[in-house]
Structures are given as C-alpha cells and as structure tokens.
Amino acid sequence: MAIPDYWKHTKAKAIPTTVKLQQVFYQYAIHGDKVIDIGCACGDVCDKLGSAGFYVIGVDINQDALRQADLSSKEKEHLRDPFFLQADASLLPFANGTFDIAIMQAFLTTVATKEVRHRIIREACRILKPGGYLYLADFGQTWHSKIYRERYINDLPLTKEEGSIIAYDQKTGDKAYISHHFTEKELVFLLVENGFEIEFFRNEEFTTRTGNRINGFVIVGRKG
Amino acid sequence: MAIPDYWKHTKAKAIPTTVKLQQVFYQYAIHGDKVIDIGCACGDVCDKLGSAGFYVIGVDINQDALRQADLSSKEKEHLRDPFFLQADASLLPFANGTFDIAIMQAFLTTVATKEVRHRIIREACRILKPGGYLYLADFGQTWHSKIYRERYINDLPLTKEEGSIIAYDQKTGDKAYISHHFTEKELVFLLVENGFEIEFFRNEEFTTRTGNRINGFVIVGRKG
Numbered sequence: 001m002a003i004p005d006y007w008k009h010t011k012a013k014a015i016p017t018t019v020k021l022q023q024v025f026y027q028y029a030i031h032g033d034k035v036i037d038i039g040c041a042c043g044d045v046c047d048k049l050g051s052a053g054f055y056v057i058g059v060d061i062n063q064d065a066l067r068q069a070d071l072s073s074k075e076k077e078h079l080r081d082p083f084f085l086q087a088d089a090s091l092l093p094f095a096n097g098t099f100d101i102a103i104m105q106a107f108l109t110t111v112a113t114k115e116v117r118h119r120i121i122r123e124a125c126r127i128l129k130p131g132g133y134l135y136l137a138d139f140g141q142t143w144h145s146k147i148y149r150e151r152y153i154n155d156l157p158l159t160k161e162e163g164s165i166i167a168y169d170q171k172t173g174d175k176a177y178i179s180h181h182f183t184e185k186e187l188v189f190l191l192v193e194n195g196f197e198i199e200f201f202r203n204e205e206f207t208t209r210t211g212n213r214i215n216g217f218v219i220v221g222r223k224g
Numbered sequence: 225m226a227i228p229d230y231w232k233h234t235k236a237k238a239i240p241t242t243v244k245l246q247q248v249f250y251q252y253a254i255h256g257d258k259v260i261d262i263g264c265a266c267g268d269v270c271d272k273l274g275s276a277g278f279y280v281i282g283v284d285i286n287q288d289a290l291r292q293a294d295l296s297s298k299e300k301e302h303l304r305d306p307f308f309l310q311a312d313a314s315l316l317p318f319a320n321g322t323f324d325i326a327i328m329q330a331f332l333t334t335v336a337t338k339e340v341r342h343r344i345i346r347e348a349c350r351i352l353k354p355g356g357y358l359y360l361a362d363f364g365q366t367w368h369s370k371i372y373r374e375r376y377i378n379d380l381p382l383t384k385e386e387g388s389i390i391a392y393d394q395k396t397g398d399k400a401y402i403s404h405h406f407t408e409k410e411l412v413f414l415l416v417e418n419g420f421e422i423e424f425f426r427n428e429e430f431t432t433r434t435g436n437r438i439n440g441f442v443i444v445g446r447k448g
Contacts, residue, residue, distance in 0.1 A: 185407075197370075
C-alpha cells in the first residue's frame with residue numbers, strides 16, 4: 001500500500017470530493033483575499049472562489065486532477081481566474097506569509113502518518129500571513145456507527161493508527177488507500193502545536209464517497 | 225474529595241440541571257410506558273413525563289433533592305403522579321425487566337470512576353425490558369475550548385482520567401466534585417459492552433451550570 005503513490009497516480013475521477021465549503025468560510029475571508037486550496041483535486045472550490053472575486057491557487061499532488069481543473073476552469077467565467085499547480089503539501093513553493101487564507105477539505109484524512117500531518121500544518125502556517133486563517137474540514141471518528149467501529153478495530157493491525165480505515169477501489173475491490181478519521185483532540189492539537197489558535201469549531205455530519213454518514217469537523221484556525 | 229458523599233449530602237439547589245430532555249425521546253417512548261429517571265435531582269423531568277401520561281419513577285442518591293421533588297410534585301396536576309426514591313444507581317431496587325425506558329441526563333458525568341459507570345449501565349440494562357431503551361445525554365470532551373483544554377491537562381494529576389475536571393463550589397470556591405467529559409468512543413463502548421445497541425446518536429452543544437458552552441451527546445441505546 002504505497003499511499004502517496006495512490007494519490008499521485010489515481011485518475012482524477014477517483015478522487016472523492018463530497019465535502020462542500022461551508023458558509024462560515026465567508027465570515028473569515030474578505031473579497032480580494034489570496035486563498036490557497038491545499039488538496040484542490042479537480043478545482044471545484046477554486047472555481048467557486050475565483051468567481052466570487054478571490055485570488056485563488058489550487059495545489060494538488062495529482063496531475064490528472066490538475067489537468068481536469070485547468071480544463072473545466074477555462075470553460076468558466078471568473079472574476080479572477082484560479083491557478084493550479086502540482087505540489088507536495090508538506091513542501092509548498094511559496095514564500096512565508098503569501099496567503100490570507102488556506103483551505104483543507106477532506107485532505108488530511110488522506111495523509112496516513114501523523115508526522116506528515118504535522119509537517120503539512122506547519123507548512124500551511126508558514127505560507128499564511130500573520131493573523132491569516134486555516135479553514136479545515138475533515139472526518140471525525142464515528143464510533144456510534146457499527147460499520148466504522150468494526151473497521152477501526154479490524155483495520156488497526158494494518159493501519160497502526162486508531163481511527164484509520166482501509167479504503168478499497170470501488171471497481172476492482174483492491175486496497176486503495178488509508179483514510180484517517182480524527183478525534184477532536186487530535187485535530188485541535190495538530191493546530192495549536194503548529195502555530196494556530198482555534199477561532200471557530202463545529203461538529204458536522206458529512207457523507208462519504210460511498211454514501212455513509214460520518215462525523216465531521218469544521219475548524220477555523222488563526223495564525224497566532 | 226469524597227465524591228459520592230458530595231452528591232449524597234449537597235443541598236438540592238446546588239445540583240446542576242442544565243440539560244433538557246430532547247424531542248427525540250418521544251420517538252422511543254410510548255404513552256403509558258414505565259420510565260425511570262436515574263439521577264433525577266429535583267424531579268423536573270419526572271414531573272413533565274408524569275403530566276404527559278408516563279408511569280414515572282425518579283431515583284437519586286440525594287435526599288434533599290428527593291424531598292424537593294416530592295414537594296414540588298404535590299403542587300402539580302399529573303396525569304400520573306411520579307414516585308421518587310433514594311437509591312444507588314449501581315444497585316437499583318427493581319426486578320429485571322421492570323421499565324420500558326430509562327433516562328440518564330448529565331448523570332454519568334458525576335460518576336468519577338470508569339468501573340462504577342460500567343456497573344451503572346449494566347444495572348440500567350438489567351431493569352429494562354428486552355428491547356427497552358436507555359436515553360442518555362451527557363457532556364463531551366471539548367478540546368477546542370482553551371478553558372477546558374487547560375483544565376483537562378491541569379487537573380489530570382488529581383483526577384487520573386483524561387477528560388475529567390475538578391468542579392468548585394460556586395460560593396466557597398472549595399473543590400466540590402469531579403466532572404467527567406466523555407469521548408464518543410468511551411460512551412459507545414460503555415453501552416455496547418453492557419448490553420445495548422446504539423439506536424440513535426447525535427452531537428449536541430450544551431450549556432453548563434457556569435454558562436460555558438460544551439460538547440454533548442444524546443444517545444439512545446436499545447437493550448439487545
């Protein structure tokens with residue numbers, strides 16, 4: 001299970017994008033802000049924000065997704081055209097303090113090791129301006145669901161991390177990648193240990209690519 | 225900090241009762257059901273359910289609260305008068321399968337040891353009929369709040385359990401009792417390991433006696 005390779009080489013249409021940008025984002029983003037969508041996939045959020053007058057850059061590790069993003073972006077009318085580029089979220093090609101706001105939606109869940117997640121949040125902090133915001137939406141551990149409870153327990157010997165599950169290719173049934181579901185404590189410390197204060201927090205319920213209902217969090221961190 | 229003694233001897237008006245019965249209760253309770261409110265304090269919920277036509281018994285360890293419950297109950301018109309009695313939730317004076325539905329609201333939070341909490345849930349299961357329901361509402365660990373985050377960490381050497389905090393007497397400032405805040409995993413296993421299936425689950429936000437906003441859970445377990 002070479003996880004980074006899966007996300008690098010899978011076809012764009014295999015990338016799940018079920019989590020939608022919540023209204024609370026616009027309480028923190030001001031018209032004309034420089035926004036980066038980290039793990040932008042096919043660029044739906046970037047398109048939306050480009051149309052709304054934000055300066056938007058979408059980054060992803062997956063080239064097929066970026067190609068799709070470019071193509072579908074060119075078909076649309078934007079107030080400001082978004083840019084798309086291939087980059088590793090733990091090593092972004094931007095100077096310190098470039099952006100007003102960074103977005104990560106259902107992205108950290110795809111990062112299978114705690115240590116890399118910490119590097120990614122530190123990196124997001126670095127490229128934000130002082131006082132800039134990180135808008136984070138991701139999946140929560142859903143112990144009340146019998147399906148997830150059993151998967152957390154059964155998959156633990158392979159994932160080695162509580163709350164992680166193995167996701168399968170919907171066509172072939174092969175093991176595809178590890179998806180991590182977070183506890184509130186885990187996400188909160190991921191932010192506060194890497195330069196953010198918690199500005200906003202809400203429990204949500206999301207739907208996964210397979211239609212399961214799942215706990216989720218929407219958090220806004222402020223670069224301290 | 226002799227915890228059981230605090231709850232046994234404190235004055236009725238010092239018992240917090242900020243969590244209200246949610247509408248979802250009535251999806252599981254049928255008119256005429258036998259209901260027990262475990263940790264009923266001054267009997268507000270019992271009164272409400274007695275007026276609505278349920279056969280209600282409220283139990284609590286605190287005699288002053290039960291006296292208040294009796295007094296204020298007598299002043300009201302009920303379709304069916306509630307009974308109140310003093311009992312230890314881990315050793316209830318009822319036969320197996322007596323009740324259709326049991327209620328525990330912000331009660332487990334006052335039980336400072338995991339082992340006693342397990343005994344209490346087993347006991348609730350025992351006195352329910354097969355297929356009966358446990359309606360449980362309690363506090364969740366609220367790591368996104370700086371106040372609670374610091375209390376969980378600072379109070380840990382004394383409470384010896386993550387997510388527990390020391391609550392102080394609002395008049396004297398003395399240490400009064402330990403309040404435990406749960407994780408979803410903790411509450412789910414408390415139920416499924418002691419005879420319940422999870423029938424309903426919802427994240428909530430409650431207000432504490434001191435006015436703090438706090439995560440909460442409303443769970444309905446079904447005796448399997």
